[in-house]
Amino acid sequence: MAASLVVNNTNPLLLPASRSSPSLNNKKKPNSISCSSAAALTSPPPATLYRRPVFNFAAGPATLPESVLLKAQADLFDYRGSGMSIMEMSHRGKDFDSVIKTAESDLRELLSVPDGYSVLFLQGGATTQFSAVPLNLCSSPADPADFIVTGSWGDKAFKEASKYCTANLVWSGKPNNYTDIADPTDPNFLLRNNQNPDARYLHICANETIHGVEFKTYPAPENDNGLLVADMSSNFCSKPGDVSKFGLIYAGAQKNIGPSGVTIVIVRNDLLLGRPQPATPVMLDYKIHADAASLYNTPPCFGIYICGLVFADLLEQGGLAEVERKNEEKAGALYGAIDGSDGFYVCPVERSVRSLMNVPFTLRTKELEKKFVEEAAKEGMVQLKGHRSVGGVRASIYNAMPLAGVQKLVAFMKDFQARNQ
Structure with missing residues (x-):
């Protein structure tokens, strides 16, 4: 069996209060904490003390880089001497002001965001953008918009947009249980995809968190004035990309870049004309947020701060090309274990569109899947249960999941198979 993770719990900042704080029954005065003691809390001890007891494979809120959490731990008490x-x-x-401007600057550098685009830090999750996009990009509910649906999130975006525009379903992977994606470069796809020549935009979900399918090549709107819009919530900043190919990108932070509560919107400036549909709520109007530099109301400050730390960490790693290399290595190891199991583990997704972020797989019975998840948790690998709508097992291996976590999971999978063949 894979060896259990050894954890060093000597850091007092990570211990429960009953073990790290003075007894409430002692005779020290309540205000006897010295300035030196308080100052010590602003600088985390060496990172060697921080090896957490679990690898978190959750789809979101997901694992964050330990270096980011340690920095945040210090700033949570006293932000840089303030x-x-x-x-x-x-x-x-x-x-x-410095936090949000630095976060935006670093994100622009990571993604090479062109000058003609605005970066917005919003609230409400990607689900709110299902409404905001048609309200801002369509002048009335009569305006058409096209949707390629490759999974549950794309389907939800399509259904919500139908309230605010004339939504056209170009293609759906539902007949094949969302296990593949039509190749947008295939001429046959263009002939059968039924794009509306007057569509204001073509919407995709770049990576389906639940079903584990990911666009490797992005489609393009057939009409010259059409826009490509993408929900990138679960693969945002996981690899380089050409932002200029999109009119608008949106992403919830809680999978790859921060805690829940922050939504990033990258929108081309010529789309910020201040002419959304009349019924558009003020909090869904992109121009209002752009004009206010994401400070129209109180933003999710702490979440934006964490995102900024993550962006800085990704730059320190060498940027998104290096991040993609690491993600491919992790995904390759995990898919290799699945494909090399002689059918004991099965990934239902067509190989050419397998996600680098979310890896679903099944075992031969639901009872065996339940046993797998339970035993993995005992070995320090948590949140491996598949989404409730599809079942099975799912390992989300976002940027912050270290290679060691995937290696431990692979070792466990081989051991589990040997014991349950």
Whole structure:
């Protein structure tokens, strides 16, 4: 069996209060904490003390880089000597102004965002964007928009947009249980995809978190004035990409770049004309947020701060080309274990569109899948249960999942197979 993870629990900041704090029954005065003791909390001990007892394979909220969490741990108490927590300071103060501007600058560098695009830090998750996109890009509910549906999230976007535009289903992977994607470069696909020549935009979900399918080549709208719009929530910043091919990109943060509560929108400036549909709520109007530099109301400050730390971490790793290389190595190891199991494990997704982020697989019975998930959790690998709508097992291996986590899972899979063949 794969060896259990050894954890060093000597860091007092990570211990429960009953083990790290003075007893409430002691005779020290309540205000006897020295300045030196408080200052020590702002600098985390060496990282060698921080090896957490589990690898978290959750689809979201997902694992974050340990270096980011350690930095946030310090700033949570006293942000860079300000005397305040990062969670307490004004969103219009100079400290947070630096936080959000640095986060945007680093994201622009990571994705090579062209100057003609705005970067917005919003709230409400990607689901809110299912409404915001048609409200901003379609002048009325009569305007058409095209949708390629490759999974549950694409389907939800299509159904929600139908309330605010004339949504046209170009292609759906539902007949094959969302296990493949039509090749957008195949001429036969263009002939059968039924794009509307007057569509304001073509919408895709770049990576389907639940079903584990990912676009490797992005389609293009057939009409010259059409826009490509993508929900990139579960593969945002996982690899390089050409932002200029899109009119709009949106992504919830909680899978690859931060905690839940932040949604990134990257939108081409010529689309910010201030003419959304009359019924558009003020909080869904892109121009209002762009004009206010994402500060129209109090933004999710702490979440944006964490995203900024993640962006800096990705740059320190060497940028998205290096991040993609690491993600391909992890995914290759995991898919290799599945495909090399002689059918004990089965990934239902067509190989050419398998996600680098979310890896679903099944075992021969639901009872065996339940046993697999339970035993993996005991070995320190958690959140491996498949989505409730499809069942099975799912390992989400986002940027912050270390190779060691995937290697441990692969070793467990081989051991589990040997014991349950």
